[in-house]
Amino acid sequence: MHRRETTETAREVISVQHLWAGYEHEAVLEDINLTVKELDFIGLIGPNGGGKTTLLKVLLGLVPPMRGQVHILGGSVNEGRRHIGYVPQSVEFDRDFPITVWDVVRMGRLGKRGLLQRYTAEDNDVVAGVLRSVEMLDLRHHPIGALSGGQRQRVYIARALATEPEILLLDEPMASVDPLVSTSIYELLGRLNDHVTILMVSHDVSAVSAYVKTVGCLNRWLFYHGERQLTSDMLEAAYQCPIDLIAHGVPHRVFQEHTVVRPGSPQVEEVRQ
Amino acid sequence: MIEALQFGFMRNALLAGVLVSIACGIIGTLVVINRIVFVSGGIAHAAYGGIGLGYFFKFNPVLGAIVFSVAAAVGMGAVQRRTRQRADTIIGVMWAIGMALGIILVDLTAGYKADLMSYLFGSILAVPSGDLLIMLALDLIIITLVALFYKELLAISFDETFATVENVPVDAIHMLLLCLIALTVVMMMRVVGLIMVIALLTMPAAIAGQFARDMKRMMVLASILGVLFTTAGLWLSYSLNLTSGATIILVSGTAYLLSLVLKPLMSRVWSESMG
Numbered sequence: 001m002h003r004r005e006t007t008e009t010a011r012e013v014i015s016v017q018h019l020w021a022g023y024e025h026e027a028v029l030e031d032i033n034l035t036v037k038e039l040d041f042i043g044l045i046g047p048n049g050g051g052k053t054t055l056l057k058v059l060l061g062l063v064p065p066m067r068g069q070v071h072i073l074g075g076s077v078n079e080g081r082r083h084i085g086y087v088p089q090s091v092e093f094d095r096d097f098p099i100t101v102w103d104v105v106r107m108g109r110l111g112k113r114g115l116l117q118r119y120t121a122e123d124n125d126v127v128a129g130v131l132r133s134v135e136m137l138d139l140r141h142h143p144i145g146a147l148s149g150g151q152r153q154r155v156y157i158a159r160a161l162a163t164e165p166e167i168l169l170l171d172e173p174m175a176s177v178d179p180l181v182s183t184s185i186y187e188l189l190g191r192l193n194d195h196v197t198i199l200m201v202s203h204d205v206s207a208v209s210a211y212v213k214t215v216g217c218l219n220r221w222l223f224y225h226g227e228r229q230l231t232s233d234m235l236e237a238a239y240q241c242p243i244d245l246i247a248h249g250v251p252h253r254v255f256q257e258h259t260v261v262r263p264g265s266p267q268v269e270e271v272r273q
Numbered sequence: 274m275i276e277a278l279q280f281g282f283m284r285n286a287l288l289a290g291v292l293v294s295i296a297c298g299i300i301g302t303l304v305v306i307n308r309i310v311f312v313s314g315g316i317a318h319a320a321y322g323g324i325g326l327g328y329f330f331k332f333n334p335v336l337g338a339i340v341f342s343v344a345a346a347v348g349m350g351a352v353q354r355r356t357r358q359r360a361d362t363i364i365g366v367m368w369a370i371g372m373a374l375g376i377i378l379v380d381l382t383a384g385y386k387a388d389l390m391s392y393l394f395g396s397i398l399a400v401p402s403g404d405l406l407i408m409l410a411l412d413l414i415i416i417t418l419v420a421l422f423y424k425e426l427l428a429i430s431f432d433e434t435f436a437t438v439e440n441v442p443v444d445a446i447h448m449l450l451l452c453l454i455a456l457t458v459v460m461m462m463r464v465v466g467l468i469m470v471i472a473l474l475t476m477p478a479a480i481a482g483q484f485a486r487d488m489k490r491m492m493v494l495a496s497i498l499g500v501l502f503t504t505a506g507l508w509l510s511y512s513l514n515l516t517s518g519a520t521i522i523l524v525s526g527t528a529y530l531l532s533l534v535l536k537p538l539m540s541r542v543w544s545e546s547m548g
Contacts, residue, residue: 060437060438061437061438062434062437062438078440081438081440082440084438086435086438088432088434088435094306096482096483097306097430097431098302098306098482098485098486098487098488098490098491099427099431099487099488100486100487103427103487103488104431106424107424107427107428107431107432107435107436107439108439110424110425110428110436110439110440110441111438111439111440113424115422115425115442116421119424141486142486143486143487159435163439
């Protein structure tokens, strides 16, 4: 599998035009325009209640748009979502639910096997393959409730990969994992990004790591122009309180992690001093 | 117990216990992991309206109960899906209306209502052979449908959102589940009665859920436990001359409480033996 670079000519995989969406006639997203190209790795950050999950749900056809157009791989959302692997935010979770890691991941094959069709040997091969890629194959017979937060996150990523997606959507992927584990998950996502387009949302500014290629801010409106770094303008526009953020030293971490990618950046030098 | 087996009614009762326990284990597992115990209670009590209808129009009350409980299942499923809030209120209302309708219809029916109480409190000792055949048929229907739609039932139970994204017909599968609950409830009415249906539906599954690591094992274990509880309860009620339905429930309840106490001990032993 050779690495394809994201260029200006790359294929559009997600196209959102003038999207308004929300619940019960109240919009939480206004006039969203977003173009995701093949092999992008986009991190969108924004405060809680800023519409991040709603945006993902629109892309998955779980929330209908009030206005505007959404296309996945040039087609409708319900058609296109078959090519999306979705990693939900893992908040609600029944630890006693009787299900093994293997069975959770095999759910990723549901889209390929319709009603009254059994899972095939091919499905089992795919499931074993993705479990190996997230280093969870050894734990395949464990009940999901017995896993740690980081292990569970890997299982959900494996489930999304089992759909053999072209696009991965991740909702707060680092919410329930400690920093060490999140680094290893980012390394995994970085590897996956060689052949899968990734769109990730998070409320945590520090979640934007070196592996994310471009970043944006989402808080009712989307501030995304394919930038490689978060700018104070974007943060200010999205969070509407720039001083607070800088006081917590959060942008510092973001810039520092970018040193890996762009060591020549003057902003980085400034932060390092 | 052995000498009791010479009575036909006792053999029928034991068979009825086994047949009902199989359905109970399978459907009870789905009820417990989906947390729809309340909806199941609503379906069970609404079924009483069908029994009243049967009495009033002089047809087999069990048929009326089947029609009514399936209708209640479809109604409650629709309510649960369409209205996000207050679903529990509406289910509670349907629960009460079904029950009240049954009582009024029975009031309006002239003549002696011999086995009316048996639907409320169960009468496993009075199961005719014909009903055993109905139970067997219902068991086969339930096993077949659950086997056919196993992966979809598991998917909507574990993560409905993901199932939707994978284009699983979530609403249809949910409706199927509620109809299966309705059929199970009607079967169970004979054994423990409407009032105690929820208990027998949930307790074997709840115990099994503490020890099974996947849904299939939970279903099998819950069915086996159900057979044990109904048989033990039946034997106790026979030798102590107690109401059979209530005795079965008390046996199950005692086992459930014991399992809560034993679970921490057993899982420690297991984790040690597994290394």
